Amino acid sequence: MDHTYKLLEVAGSSPDGIEQAIENAIQRVGKTMHALRWFEVIEIRGELDEHKVKHWQVHLKVGITLDEPNKG
Amino acid sequence: MDHTYKLLEVAGSSPDGIEQAIENAIQRVGKTMHALRWFEVIEIRGELDEHKVKHWQVHLKVGITLDEPNKG
Amino acid sequence: MDHTYKLLEVAGSSPDGIEQAIENAIQRVGKTMHALRWFEVIEIRGELDEHKVKHWQVHLKVGITLDEPNKG
Amino acid sequence: MDHTYKLLEVAGSSPDGIEQAIENAIQRVGKTMHALRWFEVIEIRGELDEHKVKHWQVHLKVGITLDEPNKG
Amino acid sequence: MDHTYKLLEVAGSSPDGIEQAIENAIQRVGKTMHALRWFEVIEIRGELDEHKVKHWQVHLKVGITLDEPNKG
Amino acid sequence: MDHTYKLLEVAGSSPDGIEQAIENAIQRVGKTMHALRWFEVIEIRGELDEHKVKHWQVHLKVGITLDEPNKG
Amino acid sequence: MDHTYKLLEVAGSSPDGIEQAIENAIQRVGKTMHALRWFEVIEIRGELDEHKVKHWQVHLKVGITLDEPNKG
Amino acid sequence: MDHTYKLLEVAGSSPDGIEQAIENAIQRVGKTMHALRWFEVIEIRGELDEHKVKHWQVHLKVGITLDEPNKG
Amino acid sequence: MDHTYKLLEVAGSSPDGIEQAIENAIQRVGKTMHALRWFEVIEIRGELDEHKVKHWQVHLKVGITLDEPNKG
Amino acid sequence: MDHTYKLLEVAGSSPDGIEQAIENAIQRVGKTMHALRWFEVIEIRGELDEHKVKHWQVHLKVGITLDEPNKG
Amino acid sequence: MDHTYKLLEVAGSSPDGIEQAIENAIQRVGKTMHALRWFEVIEIRGELDEHKVKHWQVHLKVGITLDEPNKG
Amino acid sequence: MDHTYKLLEVAGSSPDGIEQAIENAIQRVGKTMHALRWFEVIEIRGELDEHKVKHWQVHLKVGITLDEPNKG
Numbered sequence: 001m002d003h004t005y006k007l008l009e010v011a012g013s014s015p016d017g018i019e020q021a022i023e024n025a026i027q028r029v030g031k032t033m034h035a036l037r038w039f040e041v042i043e044i045r046g047e048l049d050e051h052k053v054k055h056w057q058v059h060l061k062v063g064i065t066l067d068e069p070n071k072g
Numbered sequence: 073m074d075h076t077y078k079l080l081e082v083a084g085s086s087p088d089g090i091e092q093a094i095e096n097a098i099q100r101v102g103k104t105m106h107a108l109r110w111f112e113v114i115e116i117r118g119e120l121d122e123h124k125v126k127h128w129q130v131h132l133k134v135g136i137t138l139d140e141p142n143k144g
Numbered sequence: 145m146d147h148t149y150k151l152l153e154v155a156g157s158s159p160d161g162i163e164q165a166i167e168n169a170i171q172r173v174g175k176t177m178h179a180l181r182w183f184e185v186i187e188i189r190g191e192l193d194e195h196k197v198k199h200w201q202v203h204l205k206v207g208i209t210l211d212e213p214n215k216g
Numbered sequence: 217m218d219h220t221y222k223l224l225e226v227a228g229s230s231p232d233g234i235e236q237a238i239e240n241a242i243q244r245v246g247k248t249m250h251a252l253r254w255f256e257v258i259e260i261r262g263e264l265d266e267h268k269v270k271h272w273q274v275h276l277k278v279g280i281t282l283d284e285p286n287k288g
Numbered sequence: 289m290d291h292t293y294k295l296l297e298v299a300g301s302s303p304d305g306i307e308q309a310i311e312n313a314i315q316r317v318g319k320t321m322h323a324l325r326w327f328e329v330i331e332i333r334g335e336l337d338e339h340k341v342k343h344w345q346v347h348l349k350v351g352i353t354l355d356e357p358n359k360g
Numbered sequence: 361m362d363h364t365y366k367l368l369e370v371a372g373s374s375p376d377g378i379e380q381a382i383e384n385a386i387q388r389v390g391k392t393m394h395a396l397r398w399f400e401v402i403e404i405r406g407e408l409d410e411h412k413v414k415h416w417q418v419h420l421k422v423g424i425t426l427d428e429p430n431k432g
Numbered sequence: 433m434d435h436t437y438k439l440l441e442v443a444g445s446s447p448d449g450i451e452q453a454i455e456n457a458i459q460r461v462g463k464t465m466h467a468l469r470w471f472e473v474i475e476i477r478g479e480l481d482e483h484k485v486k487h488w489q490v491h492l493k494v495g496i497t498l499d500e501p502n503k504g
Numbered sequence: 505m506d507h508t509y510k511l512l513e514v515a516g517s518s519p520d521g522i523e524q525a526i527e528n529a530i531q532r533v534g535k536t537m538h539a540l541r542w543f544e545v546i547e548i549r550g551e552l553d554e555h556k557v558k559h560w561q562v563h564l565k566v567g568i569t570l571d572e573p574n575k576g
Numbered sequence: 577m578d579h580t581y582k583l584l585e586v587a588g589s590s591p592d593g594i595e596q597a598i599e600n601a602i603q604r605v606g607k608t609m610h611a612l613r614w615f616e617v618i619e620i621r622g623e624l625d626e627h628k629v630k631h632w633q634v635h636l637k638v639g640i641t642l643d644e645p646n647k648g
Numbered sequence: 649m650d651h652t653y654k655l656l657e658v659a660g661s662s663p664d665g666i667e668q669a670i671e672n673a674i675q676r677v678g679k680t681m682h683a684l685r686w687f688e689v690i691e692i693r694g695e696l697d698e699h700k701v702k703h704w705q706v707h708l709k710v711g712i713t714l715d716e717p718n719k720g
Numbered sequence: 721m722d723h724t725y726k727l728l729e730v731a732g733s734s735p736d737g738i739e740q741a742i743e744n745a746i747q748r749v750g751k752t753m754h755a756l757r758w759f760e761v762i763e764i765r766g767e768l769d770e771h772k773v774k775h776w777q778v779h780l781k782v783g784i785t786l787d788e789p790n791k792g
Numbered sequence: 793m794d795h796t797y798k799l800l801e802v803a804g805s806s807p808d809g810i811e812q813a814i815e816n817a818i819q820r821v822g823k824t825m826h827a828l829r830w831f832e833v834i835e836i837r838g839e840l841d842e843h844k845v846k847h848w849q850v851h852l853k854v855g856i857t858l859d860e861p862n863k864g
Contacts, residue, residue, distance in 0.1 A: 102411030267390030
């Protein structure tokens with residue numbers, strides 16, 4: 001069977017690092033959508049405060065299986 | 073608190089110029105979604121007619137706060 | 145009248161070739177959305193098995209007219 | 217019927233702004249070619265003088281219908 | 289002898305697929321220019337109608353030998 | 361004589377549009393540096409508020425003549 | 433277990449079309465390496481002769497599982 | 505009020521990982537400049553020694569508020 | 577003496593994070609090649625399972641000194 | 649007065665090096681067009697023979713002033 | 721010890737060729753800064769006059785060690 | 793007959809200039825591989841010492857004919 005995926009672009013953040021910003025974005029998307037399959041990092045940024053990174057920010061594309069509409 | 077944003081790609085148009093094409097796209101997206109925070113221009117194009125620009129067309133990504141699902 | 149379009153990024157696949165992977169993605173998107181206007185190819189990939197292409201995979205952006213919310 | 221377009225890269229300028237630099241380029245190309253259909257912005261630059269923008273310069277690609285040679 | 293080539297950017301289209309859109313563009317360019325040597329694909333797009341691809345559109349650069357002006 | 365230029369990357373903003381955000385950035389750089397020659401736009405962004413553009417933000421590179429150190 | 437893949441860049445060709453140029457490259461790589469898993473298209477080009485495509489040429493990266501050295 | 509930012513490109517390094525290389529670069533820049541606001545990652549590299557990463561190296565752009573010159 | 581380096585593109589993975597995926601790729605390459613000098617990150621991706629990152633995947637180029645063939 | 653420039657993409661070659669390949673392309677274009685103002689290098693390539701560079705090949709864009717059509 | 725580098729973007733020029741334009745830019749930067757470590761070419765351009773290259777222009781990034789502020 | 797080429801990425805260096813760094817890389821690759829056909833420049837860099845270029849470094853892709861395995 002041939003799958004179709006939707007690629008959703010999101011930006012997540014965390015005070016704890018790059019991986020945690022990604023995990024936070026994935027978990028937030030997972031609250032309203034299921035069947036998340038993969039992600040690709042688009043951009044890594046951050047907000048600074050007093051010469052420290054206050055928030056790590058990561059833009060990513062998340063690949064999500066499009067269910068059959070009569071099943072989804 | 074760590075925010076997550078969705079980046080929606082849209083293309084707006086206007087006969088009046090680049091800024092108005094962007095404003096039109098933002099206003100149209102704002103009719104069905106709230107919490108629009110920022111935009112980034114991806115591409116500027118236009119349709120020509122009789123050697124004049126008939127429609128300015130701008131592709132942009134709009135950053136939208138993802139509300140908590142039980143609040144949104 | 146000035147139109148606004150949404151650009152949806154999807155990835156379609158097919159064992160039969162690049163054009164069919166694109167057609168499959170378009171048909172799947174068309175099951176839940178109408179007013180699909182154009183597409184742009186982002187990436188062509190594929191899965192291999194026994195030194196043959198098992199699935200052609202094409203990432204594309206699909207341009208979709210955003211209907212007026214009170215009409216859509 | 218299937219159309220073929222030529223994409224001509226040009227750079228226009230104006231002291232009055234980005235849109236006018238584009239319109240100037242389109243009008244100049246229109247003096248020797250007809251059937252100009254669309255444009256895409258490639259680069260926005262400018263010349264400075266006394267801390268002001270003296271000339272806005274825009275590089276664009278212009279899409280032009282290639283007429284049938286026995287008709288053009 | 290050292291050759292110089294001109295790279296002409298064109299966009300061809302076809303209802304039949306990507307290869308045919310390229311062949312159509314090459315044949316149309318060949319009606320007014322000779323000595324076409326190679327092409328490079330820049331972009332693959334298409335127009336949609338009723339959830340099917342109505343026209344495949346391919347932007348390409350065509351490399352053309354510049355003849356000596358007193359011979360061309 | 362051979363010139364050397366420094367390319368300074370800056371981001372300017374304005375509530376009034378893209379050209380004004382660029383002019384503001386140029387004028388601010390001109391307060392502490394002289395001999396600004398040209399600019400190139402890197403990115404156009406903006407902040408949104410109530411579905412309108414509150415601040416247009418433009419990233420640009422400014423080309424500045426490096427004076428001879430014993431003269432500057 | 434964590435896999436490591438090697439990405440080999442190759443260019444294949446065929447008189448018959450884009451898919452066949454890719455299949456030819458994959459089959460040729462498969463003669464000396466095993467465990468080919470996926471490919472990504474980098475560039476599509478071609479050689480022209482008498483205003484027709486004589487050879488379709490596709491540059492691709494092929495992802496190959498690196499076997500454990502004591503097993504490979 | 506409209507702000508102008510300077511984007512400074514720096515490369516930081518650390519034996520401890522990507523985040524620490526970024527924090528080191530930010531802290532070093534903060535020794536001679538104040539009002540650091542955000543950063544964007546441009547490139548992640550590293551030096552290897554005996555098949556281990558000896559130094560993680562990250563190129564970043566740091567956004568710095570340009571103070572009013574009579575206040576800075 | 578002038579060195580020549582080979583740049584090998586590999587993709588490593590790890591359930592533990594981005595740095596560990598890079599270290600795993602480097603160690604695997606080091607099993608069959610020596611004189612690894614540096615790496616550059618090309619792409620960061622990952623596989624998702626139950627809304628968590630199951631495998632972090634990093635594509636990198638590894639710079640390897642080409643020994644003199646009569647010494648290597 | 650506002651100028652408009654045409655950007656012509658050409659590829660020149662020479663057995664003698666990169667600069668000479670560029671000069672050859674410029675001189676060939678100058679045989680049929682005047683008012684050549686600047687060039688930008690797009691790509692540097694070459695043909696190899698017996699482990700030596702036989703032809704240096706440089707793709708460049710040449711900026712050419714478009715004369716007023718009633719004067720040109 | 722972990723080093724931090726500043727990347728300064730400059731454009732140098734020379735009537736004599738690409739390498740000399742780069743050397744000129746490096747020497748000019750070296751008049752006011754020390755500890756220049758490496759460069760990367762960003763763009764190669766040139767000004768034309770009478771169908772010859774009058775000035776070769778090269779944009780480069782120069783990597784400069786940031787000294788400790790109490791030592792610099 | 794349809795050829796397949798391998799694209800090998802290498803970085804060569806020379807104290808004498810860009811062309812010589814490329815020739816050095818080609819000659820080094822030619823010591824262990826035959827049938828080198830073309831190259832493409834990916835990046836031009838250099839190491840600095842006392843405000844002069846000590847080593848020119850060029851990253852290139854080299855296109856190499858893949859021989860039939862029973863003949864190679």
